[in-house]
Amino acid sequence: MAKKEKTESAQELAKLGVVIVGHVDHGKSTLIGRLLYDTGSFMEGKYEELKEVCERRNVPFEWSFLLDAFQAERDQAVTIDTTQIWFKTKARSCVIIDAPGHREFLKNMVSGAAFADAAILVVDAKEGVREQTKRHAYLLHLLGLKQVIVVMNKMDLVSYSEERFNEVSAETEAYLGEIGLTPLHVIPVSARSGENIAAPSENMPWYMGGILLDVLDTLSPIPPATERPLRLPVQDVYRFDETRIIAGRIESGVVKAGDTLVFSPSNRQATVVSIEKWNSPGKIAAAGAGESIGLTLDQPIYVARGDVASHEKQAPMLTNIFRANIFWLGKKPLKAGLNYKIKLATHEATVTVQSIDRVINTDDLSRAERDSVQTNEMAEVTFRSRELLALDPYLENVKLGRCVVIENYDIVGGGIISMEGLPDLRQTMYAKQDNIYAVDHLLTGDARAARNGHTGAVVWLTGLSGAGKSTLAMRIENVLFNRGMQTYVLDGDNVRTGLCADLGFTPEARMENIRRVGEVAALMSNAGLITLTAFISPFQADRRKARDAAGTRFYEIYVKADLETCEKRDPKGLYKKARAGKIPEFTGISSPYEPPENPDLEVDTATHGVDACVEMVVNFILDRVRADANPANATQQIPPAKAKA
Amino acid sequence: MQDYLDELESQSIYTLREAYNRIKPLGMLWSIGKDSTALLWLIRKAFFGHVPFPMIQLDTGMELPEVYEFRDWIIKEWGFDFICEQCPPEEEMDQTLPPNTRAAARKTEGLKNLIGREGFKGMIVGIRRDEQSMRAKERVFSPRSFDGTWDYKDQPAEFWDQYKTEFPEGTHVRIHPILHWREIDIWRYTLRENIPIVPLYLARDGKRYRSLGEKNITVPVESNASTIEEIIAELETTKQSERAGRTMDSETEDSFERLRRSGYM
Ligand SMILES: Nc1nc2c(ncn2[C@@H]2O[C@H](COP(=O)(O)OP(=O)(O)OP(=O)(O)O)[C@@H](O)[C@H]2O)c(=O)[nH]1
Ligand SMILES: [Mg+2]
Numbered sequence: 023m024a025k026k027e028k029t030e031s032a033q034e035l036a037k038l039g040v041v042i043v044g045h046v047d048h049g050k051s052t053l054i055g056r057l058l059y060d061t062g063s064f065m066e067g068k069y070e071e072l073k074e075v076c077e078r079r080n081v082p083f084e085w086s087f088l089l090d091a092f093q094a095e096r097d098q099a100v101t102i103d104t105t106q107i108w109f110k111t112k113a114r115s116c117v118i119i120d121a122p123g124h125r126e127f128l129k130n131m132v133s134g135a136a137f138a139d140a141a142i143l144v145v146d147a148k149e150g151v152r153e154q155t156k157r158h159a160y161l162l163h164l165l166g167l168k169q170v171i172v173v174m175n176k177m178d179l180v181s182y183s184e185e186r187f188n189e190v191s192a193e194t195e196a197y198l199g200e201i202g203l204t205p206l207h208v209i210p211v212s213a214r215s216g217e218n219i220a221a222p223s224e225n226m227p228w229y230m231g232g233i234l235l236d237v238l239d240t241l242s243p244i245p246p247a248t249e250r251p252l253r254l255p256v257q258d259v260y261r262f263d264e265t266r267i268i269a270g271r272i273e274s275g276v277v278k279a280g281d282t283l284v285f286s287p288s289n290r291q292a293t294v295v296s297i298e299k300w301n302s303p304g305k306i307a308a309a310g311a312g313e314s315i316g317l318t319l320d321q322p323i324y325v326a327r328g329d330v331a332s333h334e335k336q337a338p339m340l341t342n343i344f345r346a347n348i349f350w351l352g353k354k355p356l357k358a359g360l361n362y363k364i365k366l367a368t369h370e371a372t373v374t375v376q377s378i379d380r381v382i383n384t385d386d387l388s389r390a391e392r393d394s395v396q397t398n399e400m401a402e403v404t405f406r407s408r409e410l411l412a413l414d415p416y417l418e419n420v421k422l423g424r425c426v427v428i429e430n431y432d433i434v435g436g437g438i439i440s441m442e443g444l445p446d447l448r449q450t451m452y453a454k455q456d457n458i459y460a461v462d463h464l465l466t467g468d469a470r471a472a473r474n475g476h477t478g479a480v481v482w483l484t485g486l487s488g489a490g491k492s493t494l495a496m497r498i499e500n501v502l503f504n505r506g507m508q509t510y511v512l513d514g515d516n517v518r519t520g521l522c523a524d525l526g527f528t529p530e531a532r533m534e535n536i537r538r539v540g541e542v543a544a545l546m547s548n549a550g551l552i553t554l555t556a557f558i559s560p561f562q563a564d565r566r567k568a569r570d571a572a573g574t575r576f577y578e579i580y581v582k583a584d585l586e587t588c589e590k591r592d593p594k595g596l597y598k599k600a601r602a603g604k605i606p607e608f609t610g611i612s613s614p615y616e617p618p619e620n621p622d623l624e625v626d627t628a629t630h631g632v633d634a635c636v637e638m639v640v641n642f643i644l645d646r647v648r649a650d651a652n653p654a655n656a657t658q659q660i661p662p663a664k665a666k667a
Numbered sequence: 668m669q670d671y672l673d674e675l676e677s678q679s680i681y682t683l684r685e686a687y688n689r690i691k692p693l694g695m696l697w698s699i700g701k702d703s704t705a706l707l708w709l710i711r712k713a714f715f716g717h718v719p720f721p722m723i724q725l726d727t728g729m730e731l732p733e734v735y736e737f738r739d740w741i742i743k744e745w746g747f748d749f750i751c752e753q754c755p756p757e758e759e760m761d762q763t764l765p766p767n768t769r770a771a772a773r774k775t776e777g778l779k780n781l782i783g784r785e786g787f788k789g790m791i792v793g794i795r796r797d798e799q800s801m802r803a804k805e806r807v808f809s810p811r812s813f814d815g816t817w818d819y820k821d822q823p824a825e826f827w828d829q830y831k832t833e834f835p836e837g838t839h840v841r842i843h844p845i846l847h848w849r850e851i852d853i854w855r856y857t858l859r860e861n862i863p864i865v866p867l868y869l870a871r872d873g874k875r876y877r878s879l880g881e882k883n884i885t886v887p888v889e890s891n892a893s894t895i896e897e898i899i900a901e902l903e904t905t906k907q908s909e910r911a912g913r914t915m916d917s918e919t920e921d922s923f924e925r926l927r928r929s930g931y932m
Contacts, residue, residue: 037671065908075920091800093921094820102820105803106796108849117847129824133806136826246669257681258688262717269713271681300715301860312669314680316715327688351824365829426829433824433831 038243039117041135043162044144045152046123049175051101053144053213053234054118055085060220061235063109064088085214089120100124104134113239123154128398129351132161132436140169140241142234143194147210148179150190153385156197160384160400163201164349164438166420169241170198172205173234178212182225200387207237246311247274251336253414253422255367256285256329260316267298267316268325273367273421277317277331278308285329286412287340289448292319328369330412330422338412338422339446342473343376345404346437348395352429355394356403359505363428364405366413367421373405374506376475403437406475406506415441447472470550474508476647478547480540480572481554481639484565484618485581486610487596488588490627490635491556494581497636502552502643510546512539513556529607533564540568547572552647560615577646579639580621583628585610672856675848676709681828682807682844683713683791687720689832690789690840694750696778696932697722699730699738700879701864703793705853706845708862710791711745718747723790725777727754727770729881737865744863752781761929765918767884768926775930779815782839791842792932797849798909801927809841810834815930841932850909851902858895869893878910 042050058064072087079096089105090096101122109116119138121131135141141162145155162170172194180186191208198205209218210229217223220235231237252275260267277283281294297306298316309315317331330338350356358375379402380389395401416423416438427435447469471477481498483491495511502509518525522538525531536559546553559565569576588610589597600608607613618624623642625635669677686693695710697703710718724738742749754777760769782790796803806822808830823831834840845853857864867876867887874887875898888911892898923931 037674064906066906066911068908078920089800089803091804091924092819093924103804103822105800106847107803108797130822133822133825257684260715262715262719267715269684271677298715300712310669312674312677314677314684314713424827426824426827428833431831431833431835433826433829436824436826 037115037117038140038238038241039119039138040140040142040238040241041119041121041138041167042142042144043121043131043135043158044123045146045149045154045158046100046125048123048144048146048149048152048155049213050123050144051086051089051120052084053142053173053175053211053219054107054120055088056213056216056219057118057234058088058107058109059085060216061109061111102127103130106134106137111235111238116238121158123158125154125157125398128157128161131158132165132349132351135161135165135167136436138165138167139243140171141167142171142173143198143205144173144175145190145194146176146179147174147186147190148176151193151197155194157384157398159198159203160201160382161349163203164347164400164436166416166438168203170203170205171234171237171241172198172208173213174208174210175213177210177217177223177226178215182210182212182223184226184228187229206240207231209234209237247420248276248311250274250311250419252277252283252332253338253367253419254283254315254317254331255369255422256325256327256331257368258327259325265318266322267318268331269314269316270331270368271314272309272311274311274419275332276308276310277315279306282334283317283319283331284334284337285323285325285331286338286448287410288324288329290323290325291334292321292323292325294318295320328367330367330369337448338414338419339441340410340412340448341441341444341446342408342410343404343406343444343475344411344413345379345402345440345442345444346425347400347440348403348427348435348437349400350395350397350427350435352427352432352434353397354429354434355396356401356427356435357394361506362434364407364425365428366411366425369411371407371409371411373407376404376406376506378403410447410473413439413441415439445472467548467550474550476507476552476644477575478508478550479552479575479577479643479647480543480547480568481552481577481579481643482543482559482565482568483554483556483579483581484559484621486583486585486588486615487558487608488591488593489581489583490632491558491581493632494625494627494635494639495554495556497632498639498643499554501636501640507552507647508550509552509554511554511556512543512546517542527607533561536561536564537567540564540571543568544571544573547575552643558609558615560609560613562616562618565618575646577622577642578618579642580618580624581635582617582624582626587628672852672859675845675852676712676856678847679706679709679844680713682830682842683710685828685830685832686789686791686808686842686844687714689830690842692785692787693720693789693791693842694723694785694787695720695791696793697724698793698879699724699734699741699865700793701853701857701868702795702845702848704741704864705857705860705862706791706793707741707745708860709844718745720791721748721750723750723752723781725754725774725781726751727773727777727881729770729883731867731879731882733865733867734879737863741863750781750785752777755780764925765922768918768922770881770884771926771931772929774932775815775926778932779930782815787839788834789840789842791844793845794843794932795848795850795853796846799923801923802846805843805846806831807843807846808832809843811839811841811930813837815839817928817930819928851899854895854899854902858899864895868898869895870897877907 076083105120109118119134121134187210211218218233253273254270257270284291295318381392382400414422423439426433499509499511522535543553599605600611609615754773760772794802806825870890870893875890876887892901
């Protein structure tokens with residue numbers, strides 16, 4: 023008895039999740055039903071029960087009814103939701119996961135497949151590779167499933183033809199090859215008649231490989247990531263009594279009592295006093311990946327849900343931007359510029375879709391540039407967050423390298439993270455460990471730019487009164503803001519009332535006014551904002567001073583419109599007053615306007631509509647502030663502007 | 668190195684901690700049977716000996732006397748908040764349901780009353796996938812609509828241990844922390860952890876209860892397993908389904924589905 027218990031537990035150690043995927047109706051559920059039946063895994067009376075159900079429904083016996091338990095599933099002969107069912111091979115216990123093949127239920131397919139260590143891709147020998155065959159295969163790749171077996175089902179419908187088998191195998195393997203998957207086996211079967219499932223088929227003497235049941239034992243569970251660097255995402259902090267316990271599950275690595283941990287993104291450090299488990303005999307010296315534990319720390323540092331504990335030397339990356347290979351399950355399309363909530367381990371954050379880099383057509387694996395991702399599509403997307411995120415590239419750490427996307431109340435997508443070409447802000451932010459409480463002194467322009475996704479800039483609009491500077495500036499500000507960028511407009515209204523309230527309209531006062539605007543704009547640009555200014559600023563010398571104040575990233579935009587047009591527009595009635603001599607030294611009438619000699623951009627509002635002009639300027643800005651925030655230039659520092667002093 | 672029971676335990680603790688952090692107020696349906704008592708044990712593990720939300724019994728007054736006795740003893744022994752919710756009588760149930768299903772439906776109604784009155788947002792329930800093919804399709808965090816029903820045709824996406832934890836006002840969620848356990852796992856764990864059980868599970872005079880329900884709709888099965896070790900040995904080879912003694916499961920093809928759809932556990 024005791025001995026039996028032991029061998030049994032040894033089997034249990036190697037529990038394995040296997041998901042069955044593939045196109046609708048290709049026979050996934052039938053395969054499972056038959057596999058369980060042929061191995062004697064049906065419970066007493068189950069076969070009779072299903073037989074009775076089929077007879078009552080007046081349909082031929084359906085093995086799929088073992089899994090398809092909902093009335094709606096049986097009525098429509100389609101799997102709606104995923105099921106898990108236990109099963110024993112010679113070597114171990116398996117959890118067989120049935121997944122629906124209908125495209126409408128892809129979210130259920132993912133909900134099942136994500137539990138698996140390995141997959142069986144079922145392909146109907148007669149129909150061959152179909153839309154969901156490919157989509158499911160692609161998802162296996164995103165879900166990180168590398169062990170794949172192809173089962174060529176319904177061989178009875180193609181007269182057990184070796185030729186047809188070879189044909190469809192070649193097609194399937196070619197597709198899998200393109201997404202980096204190599205099937206471990208390709209097995210011709212007839213699920214319904216139980217051929218090559220748990221017993222070899224007499225109808226396919228040409229097949230030399232193993233039957234499904236035996237081949238299952240070549241699969242193995244994905245082991246816990248004990249060898250990887252420690253990641254312990256904080257789930258909760260408990261104070262049931264005087265002791266404060268940090269609770270969480272170790273996602274990778276090992277933690278030992280006495281270890282110094284760093285919590286990201288705050289970068290606070292503390293030492294582990296004890297590892298806690300209730301009712302545990304004796305002190306716990308260490309705990310590893312997969313264990314749900316509690317920690318007590320030597321210092322009362324602020325720690326909250328979502329923080330990630332690691333060792334100092336191998337901490338996760340810190341970033342405001344990441345790329346993700348996503349699958350989109352939402353009913354509404356994912357769009358660039360929209361905000362979503364993501365969950366990354368136990369952390370929740372709001373992110374903006376900065377760009378949709380590619381939408382992948384799973385049918386031919388072509389890539390397209392589009393501004394939205396539709397239901398069930400796969401895409402490469404760049405996300406940006408306001409707050410700092412602690413994460414890992416998926417290839418380095420599976421659990422900290424993936425996130426789900428939430429819209430309203432629902433999970434609408436999942437993605438695996440890539441940081442290729444993106445900087446780790448830990449380097450720039452916390453350059454010296456002993457200075458961690460004095461981050462301000464170490465903060466660089468690059469860090470700000472990397473957080474915002476763009477550098478600061480001064481966009482200086484110059485032009486006649488009525489040329490459209492303010493209108494354009496306000497519209498541009500709006501567009502940039504909606505793209506999640508940091509931006510602000512300085513114009514006469516918000517400057518004259520405070521900063522320059524002491525100034526009148528003498529030529530000297532106007533010069534001083536522009537000087538102050540130039541200096542403030544430079545400071546704001548250094549602070550990371552895209553600062554737009556909307557002043558006539560008629561004199562080249564004044565504009566040059568503003569450019570000098572900014573030091574770099576100063577863009578002079580000439581908002582052009584001929585005097586006649588401006589005078590016709592006359593939005594504030596100023597030209598009329600000036601013509602009547604009521605305003606002295608009015609630019610264009612009684613005072614000169616010096617057009618820029620080499621403006622960075624010129625927009626003519628007399629010949630172009632507002633929208634066209636806005637677009638021109640926005641594109642101009644985006645090209646510059648983003649290119650400059652590009653990680654490739656991450657080492658380029660914003661030169662200390664003299665305004666800093 | 669964790670063994671497989673440790674892995675099951677750790678996953679359940681993770682789920683319980685997620686529920687406790689994300690959903691308030693929370694309660695747990697404690698049927699006093701082996702599964703929900705093992706789950707109660709897991710709660711004490713998750714919260715370092717504490718039981719930070721109430722245990723709820725949906726009482727029909729029809730449990731076997733040993734069950735009530737065991738209940739009172741555990742409450743005294745372990746000490747936690749306990750709510751005993753009296754279920755409405757059978758006459759008030761949907762009369763189109765088959766008789767035994769109708770009896771079981773009393774619990775659904777009791778639960779609806781309780782949630783309506785106490786405003787629970789989350790209800791922890793100790794069901795397992797291997798018990799029944801409808802339960803096999805459950806999510807770990809399974810939303811219930813305003814009237815407590817289960818929209819099983821449109822369940823939320825759930826993967827990578829990320830759960831649906833936000834809901835419109837007026838709805839609630841069932842949380843199933845031991846969904847991934849099998850019957851034999853529960854017994855091995857009960858044995859390993861030395862968790863107390865209602866003695867009715869152990870065979871006397873060639874019969875034992877494999878699943879404990881109300882005395883009017885549950886029957887004992889033939890068995891000589893008089894220790895937990897023997898139960899485990901029995902389960903390793905048995906072909907009898909666990910709920911064979913639960914008469915309401917198979918009254919008609921869809922009787923259990925109807926029960927579950929309208930909010931049964
Ligand atoms: N001729 C033949 N029919 C089969 C075989 N396997 C399955 N079928 C039939 O194909 C139909 C679809 O089978 P299912 O098992 O429900 O297919 P599925 O892949 O689970 O479908 P979804 O879950 O809805 O995607 C059923 O009518 C089966 O009886 C086979 O080997 N040969
Ligand atoms: Mg199916």
